[in-house]
Amino acid sequence: MSEVHILLVEDHLVVRNGMKLLLEAQPNFSVVADVNNGSEALEMLKDGLKPDIVLTDLNMKEFDGMLLIEQVSSEFPDIKVIVLSMMDCEQHVSKSFENGAKGYLVKNVAADELVFCINHVAKGGRYLCEELSMNYVQKSIDRNHYTPNLLDPQALELTSRELEILELLGEGLTNLEISKKLFLSKRTVEGHRQNLIDKTGSKNTPALIKFAVLNGLLR
Template identity: 70%
Template sequence: MNEIRILLAEDHLVVRNGIKLLLNSQSDLNVVADVNSGKEALEILNSGLEVDVVITDLGMHNIDGLQLIQEVSDRYPKLKVIVLTMLDCEQHVIKAFEYGAKGYLVKNVGSDELIFSIRHVSKGGRYLCEDLTMSFIQSGIERLKGKNFDIEPIELDLTSRELEVLELLGEGYTNLEISKKLFLSKRTVEGHRQNLIDKTKSKNTPALIKFAVLNGLIH
């Protein structure tokens, strides 16, 4: 079996090292480089390093995952990009595939599924993890029953970081708690929250959460 050369872009060191250890335990997988931002990933690719698959998070500093997907698709169309993120909203999944990603997985995915997706995508396939697939199917069933999503989702141009903040707000976390979870300053989180309120034209945070649920941005 031919070796699959992987570039891993993940801004949390512990997570990155864990993924790297797992993938390198497979005889046909080789993480040839690991970086903590989209910018560093592009620098590595521009240096001429031979890579088959790029695995990227979405919420990273400098160039985030969605920007990285666009850049890789434009500059290196033969490279396969797989998203591995905590973001499970439909909007980001659609954008990722629209921009050129070949796979999308959430970070609670099992090791076997992650490894399978890499091999599948490297052969030219596409992959959406089981959790998201079943979630979208259930959402479709609920739409048909007329229970949810009375308002059509709209294009809000939210950043990956804003979506992360939005999901945590929806789970009831405070600005301070979110800042600790995402390794951001409290002021930065407050700025993201205000941007979310402005972009959705919501009056306050509770109205923002209601809007997000109705439009399928969070579950």
């Protein structure tokens, strides 16, 4: 297996030293440099350092990892960036890949998965750690299995006209637009809308729409 040269970017010295020891214990890994922040990493790259992989944290006080990903992807496209972070929210993961990262790991990842990720990315692949991948899969399963609580409009004493107006409100139409579409006065539409709010116990129109979706009155 060919040697993989790694630039390690981590602002916590103890964590950085531990990561360095773990990585260098692998027969085909070589940590060519370890630095405190993204600015130091870029300086080394501009001075001619040519790692295969930049393994970086995101949350650093000076020149954070997200900016580093963007700069490396733009200025050194042959170098692949892998994120190793405590941040597990979808926004950070998506933004990292959008900026050019090739891998994303959370810091509680097992050593063998870290090694696999680095080797996989070094060969040209992309990788999202198992924990985050399964979280996304579970969310997808939950969404697919979600079924709203179906309410009978008659139980709320909703009239056919009120249901018609509710559907148009759900489509984003204003009172004036609904009045023109149904050939009603604006005041009449406002009256029906208020009846809908009162009958469903909603505070306002957005709350009414949310109630209608959750209870199967709108799709």
